[in-house]
Amino acid sequence: MRSSILVPLAAGLLAFPFTGVRNALSVFAVACAAVFLLHVYRTATVVAFRESADGSIDRLRGLLSTLAPYLRSSAALSIISIIFLILPILLNDYYRDILTLTGMYIVLALGLNIIVGQAGLLNLGYVAFYAVGAYTYAILSTRFGLSFWPGLFVGALTAGAAATLLGFVTLRLRGDYFAIVTLGLGEITRIVLNNWSSLTGGPNGIARIGRPMIGGYVLSSTFDFYYLIVLIVAVTIYAVHRLMFSRIGRAWIAIRGDEVAAEAMGINTFRLKLLAFVLGSAWAGLTGVFFAAKMAFVSPESFTFFESVMILCMVVLGGMGSIPGIILGAFLLIALPEVFRDFQDYRMLAFGVALVLMMIFRPQGLLGAVKK
């Protein structure tokens, strides 16, 4: 009972030096509300409601998993592909762009899911690797005329290499330290991008980045980028699916379940965590290249901590380790707020509330499998 007042108080005090009195008061109020909700949550009616809601979501999941083999059949796959091929024709530029954006975040979230959802490493600086990919391509394209297709690989490779170096140091840290170090890493990356003007253009960023070309045709319309991201999403889903059900994926589940037991089974836990970190980061790098080529412009503004948080929210909200869950998460967090533009100012607030509700009612995520 005492903690119910101490927690909001601590939150308010911690926020105070950063945000000033007024915001600290609102942090305090929100934390109070959260604690209050938690108490309400323990009462019987709410528990009953929660169980029935859980029950129906679980039935939905059950339905999905019985449908899964049909969904993977070639007939279903061709229908799905046809839908996604025709869909943009029915939409205008604006919606095509939103779908493209959503696709980008699906790839980012699936990449982060390898790190957070599979290997259980809380990475709060994921956006750093997205930035590395984007800037690698931006610099190589504007200075050396590197074209897009090799750029995709170079961007992924650079981000992967950066993750390897950092992983060697940070992955030996205990879980909570890892989260804090990656958080710092994300911020440092953004600060470096802002200040190393000779290389990155500082706050002005880099413009006139090369667009992708096929033969002599330059991809530039919303159609082009839509189809390109659909392709990338499809490849990502396939790869992540294969990975999840491989020997490596199984080892990740074991590590997340019980690290000591995993070690006792002869699993090289350090190497497997590093692998998850590197693979996930490489995907972020690849998406960064796509982003740079699509916008033809990059600047540090696109790589804030908020991006990392948002991608993490998609993974957590949708359900760690569940591919459909994560796709759903990306739709909910990107497509919905874009469509309901008027609502945009309240986006942060809505995220916060959604996450708190999620932690209370369904900690495993919307489509996540098992309760903790």
Next chain:
Amino acid sequence: MLELTGIVVSYGMIEALKGVSLRVEQGEIVALIGANGAGKSTTLMSISGISLLRQGSIVYNGVPIAGRPAHEIVRMGVSQVPEGRRIFSRMTVTENLEMGAFVRNKRETVGDMERCFEMFPALAGRRRQLGGTLSGGEQQMLAIGRALMARPKLLLLDEPSLGLAPIIVSRIFKIIKEINQQGTTVLLVEQNAKAALRLAHRAYVMETGKIVLQGQAAVLENDPGIKKAYLGE
């Protein structure tokens, strides 16, 4: 087969092992008994390479293994059934067994899984059940089966009787004896000194990080001090 010489392990400021020496010969069952907190689990964890030594040496089949990573030690034929079983609760029985064989080539392990189900018929009917939903006894059997899937030459067992009904304990101890008779050397950590001494060939008694007594199990079983302290007589 295994020789520990003067090993010291500490957790921060606390010295959990203060110079432990013991040996296990090929084909033996050696028991390591002692009260809660004596350092038995820490001893096994350092053999497995999960806890790091501050001093001392561990030699396995003539090779020094202290400081080697845990996964290499499993590959060398040392498997542990950790205290509290540590089953992967979200994996099925079959998947747990597959994890046990992680270091081996999958094709070689098919027969082993069936042999495991023969040894533990209680598990055979539950192949697709999640590990977390098994009873304590079944989980212990699964933990032993999982360790055997690595085909160890030396099996380290940490309190397999913990929290189990006497009838299950005797069943599990019978199985440990069988495993040993089939050629696996066993180092058995127990608080249940009576059962352990009856099963083992030799035994060590541990107190606050040190070995205080050692000898033939049959002799220790009749030692007046042991009787008083560990056998409750």
